[in-house]
Amino acid sequence: MAKGRELKGRIKSVENTRKITRTMEMVATSKMKRAMDRVIAARPYAQALGDVMSRLYSPELAERFPLLRQPAQTRRAAVILITGNRGLSGAFNANLIRESRNLIARLEREGVEVELHAVGRKGLGYYRYIGRPVASSRIDIGDRPTAANAAEIVDGVMEAFASRRLDAVYIVHAHFRSAISTPPTTEKILPVTPPGEDRGKQQDYLLFPSAEEILSSLLPSYVRNMVYRALVENTAAFYSAQRTAMKNATDNATDMLNILRRTYNRARQANITQEIAEIVGGASALQG
Amino acid sequence: MLTVTVISPEAVLFEGDTDSVVAPAYDGEVGILTGHAPMMTLLGKGVLRLGTGGGTRSFSVEGGFLQVVENQVRVVTERAAVA
Known part of the structure; x- marks a missing residue:
């Protein structure tokens, strides 16, 4: 699960970045209104x-x-x-x-x-x-x-x-x-x-x-x-x-998160599949 | 009735009807009532007073000009603050 943990870390970091850019977007929007x-x-x-x-x-x-x-x-x-x-x-x-x-x-x-x-x-x-x-x-x-x-x-x-x-x-x-x-x-x-x-x-x-x-x-x-x-x-x-x-940065972060999450889930599933395959393989070897 | 607008570079400070206007022109105060002839004068530094039924409103102004046309008074000043 080494890859999974790494991905999890990246997801967290991108999420944090997105929080920041989204906040900055909102701040800029309100400042723009006042400037307008x-x-x-x-x-x-x-x-x-x-x-x-x-x-x-x-x-x-x-x-x-x-x-x-x-x-x-x-x-x-x-x-x-x-x-x-x-x-x-x-x-x-x-x-x-x-x-x-x-x-x-x-x-x-x-x-x-x-x-x-x-x-x-x-x-x-x-x-x-x-x-x-x-x-x-x-x-x-x-x-x-x-x-x-x-x-x-x-x-x-x-x-x-x-x-x-x-x-x-x-x-x-x-x-x-x-x-x-x-x-x-x-x-x-x-x-x-x-x-x-x-x-x-x-x-x-x-x-x-x-x-x-x-x-x-x-x-x-x-x-x-x-x-x-x-x-x-x-x-x-x-x-x-x-x-x-900042809006673009937020959108990009969202896209990136989608890809990262998908990769993470795929890795997790591959892991589970492999574990099951191992158990099944082990059991059938014992039976054999 | 005079329709007065007081305009500074940053904003419109006042817009509305008044009975009289006393403004600090470049060479002394000038008073304006309904029916004033079309006029344009430079402003000096001082207090602009707008007399309305309910009382007076004052602004401190500096520079710019005042324009009267057909009971429309436009005070355009470089520096203005509500006083």
Whole structure:
């Protein structure tokens, strides 16, 4: 029964693993739901800001704002890479890192100098590992990113762009399209491209202090909000990826258990059959 | 009656009807009652007060803007907390 005991041990161990992955799946599911609520709660603000921006924006105004400046030539760009702080989420972080590598490679082929800002432990770890300098990093942003976090991340970059030290800023994050589709996405956050829908649809407002000043004060909010949205979406996407990964692990463990149990039972039965055969053989030898 | 929404980056903090709105604009407080002309103003830092029949509700806000169109008031602020 040596083989049987070995199998029994493996069955136990797979059962334990399945317990863990199933629990992690449930935890990820509830965290994903909460993160999704935050994605939805962030929409009205983005919508309101976008509305106003597109109302006030006009190409003549654009030339006067540093954040709307369209550089003739891009020499230096910043890439903000957002990843998860943890793993056990399938290819989630790897996909984001690949997306950022492709982007950096493309920019560098065009002769652009790229500085990298890493948000999230996994992305930072990767670029440290391959020995690429990282301009700034954050690994302390947890499950509930705040608007203040977004401001901390982007304010320095925004200033660099305004003072012409940077010509473009990209952000790489997971876009939360739905619970099962969270593709890695690259967004160009600077120079700002105002949402275009009802551009020029000027309503007669009393504007205080003036369209120009409102725009100049809302532009930074708009950029911060893009980063905030990237952070919340990324969190939701991370948990949905983790949930999928853990669900797969649980399913695999179930399949494995079925096979192991079958093998075990077969071995046990073979054993019994053999014992019976031995007894019958012994008895018939005595009779003979 | 004014329909007011108070929106911060993280969430919608208030949505409902009020009688009056007093908001901290960039250059001092601005009060809004029914029938106000369409207006958009930047907000400074201070306390936003919504007067309803039952009392007032206050929020501390900072930055962003306030928009009034046809008795719809939208307060969109960068930082907001119930005060």
